[in-house]
Amino acid sequence: MERLMSGDFDVKAKHSSEEALQKWRKLCGVVKNPKRRFRFTANLSKRYEAAAMRKTNQEKLRIAVLVSKAAFQFIQGVSPSDYNVPAEVKAAGFDICADELGSIVEGHDVKKLKFHGGVTGVSEKLCTSIVDGLTTTDSDLLNRRQEIYGINKFAESQPRSFWIFVWEALQDMTLMILGVCAFVSLIVGIATEGWLEGAHDGIGIVASILLVVFVTAISDYRQSLQFRDLDTEKKKIIIQVTRNGFRQKLSIYDLLPGDIVHLAIGDQVPADGLFVSGFSVLIDExxxxGESEPVMVNSENPFMLSGTKVQDGSCKMMIATVGMRTQWGKLMATLSEGGDDETPLQVKLNGVATIIGKIGLFFAVVTFAVLVQGLFSHKWQAGTYFRWSGDDALEILEYFAIAVTIVVVAVPEGLPLAVTLSLAFAMKKMMNDKALVRHLAACETMGSATTICSDKTGTLTTNHMTVVKSCICMEVKVVDQPTKAASLVSEMPVSAVKLLLQSIFNNTGGEVVVNEDGKREILGTPTETALLEFGLSLGGDFQAERQAVKLVKVEPFNSTKKRMGVVMELHEGGLRAHTKGASEIVLAACDKVINSNGDIVPLDEESINLLKDTIDQFANEALRTLCIAYMELEGGFSPENPMPVSGYTCIGIVGIKDPVRPGVKESVAVCRSAGITVRMVTGDNINTAKAIARECGILTDDGIAIEGPDFREKSLEELLQLVPKIQVMARSSPLDKHTLVKHLRTTFGEVVAVTGDGTNDAPALHEADIGLAMGIAGTEVAKESADVIILDDNFSTIVTVAKWGRSVYINIQKFVQFQLTVNVVALIVNFSSACLTGSAPLTAVQLLWVNMIMDTLGALALATEPPNDELMKRSPVGRKGNFISSVMWRNILGQSLYQFMVIWHLQAKGKALFSLDGPDSDLVLNTLIFNSFVFCQASFSTNLKTIKLFLK
Ligand SMILES: Nc1ncnc2c1ncn2[C@@H]1O[C@H](COP(=O)(O)OP(=O)(O)OP(=O)(O)O)[C@@H](O)[C@H]1O
Ligand SMILES: [Ca+2]
Structure with a gap:
C-alpha cells in the first residue's frame, strides 16, 4: 500500500515542478469529482500565464535598455519632447501624469527623464522633496495625489460567495446520481403508494443530500475565508520612508508617488521608482x-522596478508609479488566485482514494448484479417473470441506489479533504502562536523534522544589543552604564575620541533621527544601534559628525564580507577610510594601532596578542566583538575602486552583549527529548557562539564546534565523520550553511528545518525541508524563501511549529484509520449480505448518512485535535517512516473484523436474539444494524482520539 500511495507521482514537499503537478492531476483526473479535490490547490494555468508575462517583461526591459542606451549617445541634443500635462493633473496641482512617469521608469527612458529635469525635476513636478519627502499635513493634496496616481494595491479577485461553494459542493457525481434516484423514487413512489407514504425514501435522500452539501459548503467557505486572511497577512510589508522630513515606518500599501523610501539589502522594491542616492546597489530582477543576473542601480541607471529585490547596498528611492500601473501589479493580479501546491500527504491520500474508489466500483457492480439476479430468480420461482410492476422497478432502482452508495461510501473522498482541513486548522492555530505558514506542506513536514539548524542572533538571543565592554587604545574598560562611558572619554586621548566618534557615526548603516514627537530614535540593525548608542553615551553628536565630512563611498555590511567601510572627504582636506566588522577579520587588515597615549604605533607581536586575547576574553563572555579601524588615504581614492583591504590602524574593539532569550534553554531541552537535534549556525565569532550555545544547552561535551573556513576545507570522508557531531558552526558564510543543510538532508537522510533572517540565508532556507524566516529581523528576501515565518523571532515558537506539525501528522493518520475502517466494513457488509441474502441491510440513505458523518464531521472531529505535550516525547518520524504504520494496519484490520462480526451476527441471529417477528421485523432489524454500525464508528473515533499509533 505504501508503495501504491507514493505512486509514480513526483510531487515533493517543496519545489515540485509544474510538470509533476500537472501529471499528477491528470492521473487523478479520472477519479470522482476532480474539481472538488483540487479546490484549494494552485491554479497552474495562472502560473503559466505569469511565467509568460515575466518573459515579455524581460524582452520589453531588454529593448528599453537598448533604446535608452542608444538615446543616451545623443543626449546632448535633447529634442523638446511634446509632453503636455493633462488638464486634470494640472488642476490637481501636479506637473506630470502617471502615464508619463510609467513610461519613464518602465521604459528606462533616460531622455524623457532628462527632459523633466532628472530626478529632482520629477520630484518638483510631483510636489515632493527628495530630502524631506512628502508633506502629509495637507490632506487635500494627499487625496488629490491618490486620485491622480492611484494607490499601491493590487487588484484582487473577488471573494467568492457562499452560494458558489454550495454550487461546487453540488457538483458531485454521486450526489447527482442520488439526486436522480431521489427524483425517480419520488415519482414512482407517489404514483404507486400515494403522497407521503410513497415519498418517504425520496425525501430522505433529498434531505441527506442537502445536509451533505451544506455542511461541505460551510466548511469550504470558512476555509476560503481563512486562506484569504492568511494571504493578506503574508503580504503585509512595512518599509521605512521619509515624510515631513522624518524617517518613519509605513505599510507598503500606504505608499504614494513622491514618497522617499529607504531600501537596504534584502528589501523588496515596493513600487516603481527612481534612485535618489545610495551606494553599491545591486538589484535582483x-x-x-526571470533574469538572474543582478543589475547595478545608480544615478546613471536610476530605474527601480516594483517587485525586484535589493541584493546588495542601500539607497533612497523616490516612488513614481504604484499599484496596478506597475508590471509587478499586473503580475500579482494574475497570481492573486493564490492556492498552494499539493502537499505530499494530499498526493498520497489521493492515491489511496483512487485505488479504493476503483475497488469500490468493482464491488458496487458485483453487488448490483447479485441483487438484480436475486430479483430475477425470485420472479422466476414465482412465475411472474414476464409481469413487471412498479414495485419491481422501485426495487431495481433501490438496488441501483445501493450500488451507487457503495461507491460513494467506498471512495474515501474525505481523505484528501481531511488533510486540507487539518492543515488549515493547524495553520490558523499556529498563527495565534506567532507562526505564519506560507506553504501548507510545511506544516506536515515539520512534524517529521529531525534537525533544526538555528541562527544565533535574534533567534536564540534577544537581539537587543548593548556595548558593555570596550578596548580602545589598548585599554580594556567596562562601559555597561552611561556614567562609565562618560568617564571613558575623559581617560582617552582626545585624538582617539575624535576618530572613534567619527567612525561610529559615519561608518554605519544606521541613523539617529528625531521623530515627529521630538524624541530621539536610533534606526538600524541591532549591532548598528548598539554602536550608535555607545557613541551617543560617549557624548557624540550624530548630525554634527555627519555634517563634518562628506562620504565619497560606502560599502555596506553583508554577511559574506562581515565588515563595512566608508571613505570620506575631510573638511580640512584629505581622504580617510573607516572600516568595522568581525574582529579577527578587521584586525588582520591592521598594521598599526593607537596606543594609550594616542600615538600611532606599528602593531607588534605583543600588541597583537594583547588584542587577540581581548577578543577571546570578550567572546568567552558571550559578547559579540567588533573591531573598528581607520586609514588615511594619502594616495587619493576614486569612488569606482574597491576599499583598501589592508594597512588600517586599529582604534579599538567593542564587546556587545546580546542576552539569551528566556525559555530557549527549555525549548532546546524539549527538542532533545523529542529526538530533534538542534545545531547553531552563526556568522559570529566561534567563542561567542560556543558561549551562547553552552548557555542554551545546544553545545554538549561530545559535540563539535567548528568555524566556517575550517568546514570548507574538509574532504568528503572527513565530513561524513564530522557532520553528525557538529553542534555549532561559527563564522559561517551563507554557502557553509547551505552545504551543511545539503549534507544533512542527502547524506544523512535527515529532515532539516533551517532558520534564517538575512538575504544570504535564502539559499539555505530554500534548500531546507522547512525554511523558517524571522518575522521581525528577517529581510523580505529571507521571508520569501521561507515556508514558515516566525513572527516573534523566538526559538520557542519553532518548537511550537514542530509540535503542531506532529499533531497534524498524527491526526491525519487517525482519520485515515477511521475512514479506511468504515469503508472496509460498509463495503463488506453490503456486499456479503447482498451476495448471501439478496438484500442489503444498510440502505442508500443510511449509507449516505454514514458517509457524511465520516467525510465531514469525522474529519472535523479527528483532524482538528490540538497537540498535547506527549507528542514531543517520542522520536520523529523522519524521512523513512511509513505513513500507515504496522500498528495502524493492525487497528484497521482488527476493527473491521470486529465490526463486521457484530453486524453479521445481528444480521444472521438478530431476529432470534431480540425476538423480533411480525411484518416490521426486517425494518426493525435493519435499523438496529444501522445504529450498531454508527455506534461502532462513533466509539472507534473516540477511541482513536486517545489511541497510540506507535509501538514503543
Ligand atoms: N553592521 C555591521 N557592521 C560591521 N560588522 C558587523 C555588522 N553587523 C555584524 N557585524 C559583524 O559581522 C559578524 C557576522 O555577522 P552575520 O550577519 O554574518 O551574522 P549574524 O546574522 O549577525 O549572526 P547569526 O547568523 O547568528 O544570525 C558579526 O559577528 C559582527 O562581528
Ligand atoms: Ca543571520
Missing amino acids: SSLT
Missing part, C-alpha cells in the same frame, strides 16, 4: 523578469 528575477522575480519580475
Whole structure:
C-alpha cells in the first residue's frame, strides 16, 4: 500500500515542478469529482500565464535598455519632447501624469527623464522633496495625489460567495446520481403508494443530500475565508520612508508617488521608482523578469522596478508609479488566485482514494448484479417473470441506489479533504502562536523534522544589543552604564575620541533621527544601534559628525564580507577610510594601532596578542566583538575602486552583549527529548557562539564546534565523520550553511528545518525541508524563501511549529484509520449480505448518512485535535517512516473484523436474539444494524482520539 500511495507521482514537499503537478492531476483526473479535490490547490494555468508575462517583461526591459542606451549617445541634443500635462493633473496641482512617469521608469527612458529635469525635476513636478519627502499635513493634496496616481494595491479577485461553494459542493457525481434516484423514487413512489407514504425514501435522500452539501459548503467557505486572511497577512510589508522630513515606518500599501523610501539589502522594491542616492546597489530582477543576473542601480541607471529585490547596498528611492500601473501589479493580479501546491500527504491520500474508489466500483457492480439476479430468480420461482410492476422497478432502482452508495461510501473522498482541513486548522492555530505558514506542506513536514539548524542572533538571543565592554587604545574598560562611558572619554586621548566618534557615526548603516514627537530614535540593525548608542553615551553628536565630512563611498555590511567601510572627504582636506566588522577579520587588515597615549604605533607581536586575547576574553563572555579601524588615504581614492583591504590602524574593539532569550534553554531541552537535534549556525565569532550555545544547552561535551573556513576545507570522508557531531558552526558564510543543510538532508537522510533572517540565508532556507524566516529581523528576501515565518523571532515558537506539525501528522493518520475502517466494513457488509441474502441491510440513505458523518464531521472531529505535550516525547518520524504504520494496519484490520462480526451476527441471529417477528421485523432489524454500525464508528473515533499509533 505504501508503495501504491507514493505512486509514480513526483510531487515533493517543496519545489515540485509544474510538470509533476500537472501529471499528477491528470492521473487523478479520472477519479470522482476532480474539481472538488483540487479546490484549494494552485491554479497552474495562472502560473503559466505569469511565467509568460515575466518573459515579455524581460524582452520589453531588454529593448528599453537598448533604446535608452542608444538615446543616451545623443543626449546632448535633447529634442523638446511634446509632453503636455493633462488638464486634470494640472488642476490637481501636479506637473506630470502617471502615464508619463510609467513610461519613464518602465521604459528606462533616460531622455524623457532628462527632459523633466532628472530626478529632482520629477520630484518638483510631483510636489515632493527628495530630502524631506512628502508633506502629509495637507490632506487635500494627499487625496488629490491618490486620485491622480492611484494607490499601491493590487487588484484582487473577488471573494467568492457562499452560494458558489454550495454550487461546487453540488457538483458531485454521486450526489447527482442520488439526486436522480431521489427524483425517480419520488415519482414512482407517489404514483404507486400515494403522497407521503410513497415519498418517504425520496425525501430522505433529498434531505441527506442537502445536509451533505451544506455542511461541505460551510466548511469550504470558512476555509476560503481563512486562506484569504492568511494571504493578506503574508503580504503585509512595512518599509521605512521619509515624510515631513522624518524617517518613519509605513505599510507598503500606504505608499504614494513622491514618497522617499529607504531600501537596504534584502528589501523588496515596493513600487516603481527612481534612485535618489545610495551606494553599491545591486538589484535582483528575477522575480519580475526571470533574469538572474543582478543589475547595478545608480544615478546613471536610476530605474527601480516594483517587485525586484535589493541584493546588495542601500539607497533612497523616490516612488513614481504604484499599484496596478506597475508590471509587478499586473503580475500579482494574475497570481492573486493564490492556492498552494499539493502537499505530499494530499498526493498520497489521493492515491489511496483512487485505488479504493476503483475497488469500490468493482464491488458496487458485483453487488448490483447479485441483487438484480436475486430479483430475477425470485420472479422466476414465482412465475411472474414476464409481469413487471412498479414495485419491481422501485426495487431495481433501490438496488441501483445501493450500488451507487457503495461507491460513494467506498471512495474515501474525505481523505484528501481531511488533510486540507487539518492543515488549515493547524495553520490558523499556529498563527495565534506567532507562526505564519506560507506553504501548507510545511506544516506536515515539520512534524517529521529531525534537525533544526538555528541562527544565533535574534533567534536564540534577544537581539537587543548593548556595548558593555570596550578596548580602545589598548585599554580594556567596562562601559555597561552611561556614567562609565562618560568617564571613558575623559581617560582617552582626545585624538582617539575624535576618530572613534567619527567612525561610529559615519561608518554605519544606521541613523539617529528625531521623530515627529521630538524624541530621539536610533534606526538600524541591532549591532548598528548598539554602536550608535555607545557613541551617543560617549557624548557624540550624530548630525554634527555627519555634517563634518562628506562620504565619497560606502560599502555596506553583508554577511559574506562581515565588515563595512566608508571613505570620506575631510573638511580640512584629505581622504580617510573607516572600516568595522568581525574582529579577527578587521584586525588582520591592521598594521598599526593607537596606543594609550594616542600615538600611532606599528602593531607588534605583543600588541597583537594583547588584542587577540581581548577578543577571546570578550567572546568567552558571550559578547559579540567588533573591531573598528581607520586609514588615511594619502594616495587619493576614486569612488569606482574597491576599499583598501589592508594597512588600517586599529582604534579599538567593542564587546556587545546580546542576552539569551528566556525559555530557549527549555525549548532546546524539549527538542532533545523529542529526538530533534538542534545545531547553531552563526556568522559570529566561534567563542561567542560556543558561549551562547553552552548557555542554551545546544553545545554538549561530545559535540563539535567548528568555524566556517575550517568546514570548507574538509574532504568528503572527513565530513561524513564530522557532520553528525557538529553542534555549532561559527563564522559561517551563507554557502557553509547551505552545504551543511545539503549534507544533512542527502547524506544523512535527515529532515532539516533551517532558520534564517538575512538575504544570504535564502539559499539555505530554500534548500531546507522547512525554511523558517524571522518575522521581525528577517529581510523580505529571507521571508520569501521561507515556508514558515516566525513572527516573534523566538526559538520557542519553532518548537511550537514542530509540535503542531506532529499533531497534524498524527491526526491525519487517525482519520485515515477511521475512514479506511468504515469503508472496509460498509463495503463488506453490503456486499456479503447482498451476495448471501439478496438484500442489503444498510440502505442508500443510511449509507449516505454514514458517509457524511465520516467525510465531514469525522474529519472535523479527528483532524482538528490540538497537540498535547506527549507528542514531543517520542522520536520523529523522519524521512523513512511509513505513513500507515504496522500498528495502524493492525487497528484497521482488527476493527473491521470486529465490526463486521457484530453486524453479521445481528444480521444472521438478530431476529432470534431480540425476538423480533411480525411484518416490521426486517425494518426493525435493519435499523438496529444501522445504529450498531454508527455506534461502532462513533466509539472507534473516540477511541482513536486517545489511541497510540506507535509501538514503543
Ligand atoms: N553592521 C555591521 N557592521 C560591521 N560588522 C558587523 C555588522 N553587523 C555584524 N557585524 C559583524 O559581522 C559578524 C557576522 O555577522 P552575520 O550577519 O554574518 O551574522 P549574524 O546574522 O549577525 O549572526 P547569526 O547568523 O547568528 O544570525 C558579526 O559577528 C559582527 O562581528
Ligand atoms: Ca543571520
